[in-house]
Amino acid sequence: MGKTMVKVVNPCVCSTYHADVYAYAKIEYEDGGLSICGVVGPKRNGDCTGSAGQCVDEIRNGKPTEDWTNEMLQKFCDIWERWHLNDMRPYCKHQRELGWVEQSQEKVKVMKWDRTKETWEKARAAEKRAVECLKKGKTFVPTPEETIYANVSYGVTTYNDELPEHPEFYEFKERDCLGHSNVEYKTRGWISHKEHPLGILGKPCPVCGYEYGSSWIKEEVPQDVIDWLFSLPESRTKPAWV
Ligand SMILES: [Zn+2]
Ligand SMILES: [Zn+2]
Ligand SMILES: [Zn+2]
Incomplete structure (x- = not known):
């Protein structure tokens, strides 16, 4: 374990429903991993007036404190969004x-x-006829139609309004037998590439072969970004917590 660099900054004042309060952010850098988390109006009891954690948007819209300019504040929030948890990326640099x-x-x-x-019903009828032949010791010779119906799968999943490969065998109902919706919206990063070409999860990188989402990859934070963060003015006030 390398040495941990920690810095607490007080970039802005945020207007909340109750009052204008100081917002703080803690910047931590260890073993090449950057983590930033914030809190708006921390209280002694462990609570806070605004949000806490990844409250970049709230902090971005705050009013800069005396040591900060709005330009610094915007740059800080851009870095926060771009580099927070840089060592837990599901993608390689090519992706x-x-x-x-x-x-x-x-x-x-x-x-x-x-x-x-x-x-x-047609699939069931074919199965029933096959079993009857079996019981009577007769040879079962399926008709071409029986073979087709016996091979139709129970259900199919389609993506972005495409039709099933054989639409004549399927129907779409809004809800399943338990009342759950039969439509859902998933992001491509959560759809397996094996399941559908639109899916990115597990899709191999054309350059290095890394399969998207198969592990956490560290994306190096540029040194000038780290230097900039750790040269920011230290908070003049001590937050109850951050
Ligand atoms: Zn925290
Ligand atoms: Zn269901
Ligand atoms: Zn790659």
Whole structure:
């Protein structure tokens, strides 16, 4: 374990419903991993007037304190959004360059379809006939139609309004038998690439082969960013907690 660098800053004052309060952020850097978390109006009892944690937006909209300018405040928040938890990235540097980070946030409409009643009944009838032949010691020779229906899967999942491969066998119902919706919206980063080409989870990088989301990768924070962060003015006041 390397040495931990810690700094507490007081970049702005935030207006909350109750009062104008100081906002603080704690910057920690250890073993190449950067972590920033904030708190708006920390109180002695451990509570806070505003938000805490990843409250970048609230801090971004605050009024700079005397040691800060708005330009510094905006730059600080940009760094926070870009580099917080840089050692827990699901992508390699090529995937970022290829735009997979943005793509992983794109929403996909995922629909579940069921076999139609008719399809289900035809499959059952074929199975029933096969069992009857078996019991009577007769040879079962399926018709081409029986073979087709016996091979139709129970349900299929489609993405972004595409139709099932054989739409004639399926129907879409808003809800399943338990009342759950059969439509959901998932981001591409959470859809397996094996499941659908739109999915990015597990998709290999064309350059190095790293499969998106298969481990945490460290994305190096540029040294000038670290230098800038640790040269920021130290908070003049001591927060109850941060
Ligand atoms: Zn914290
Ligand atoms: Zn359900
Ligand atoms: Zn790569």
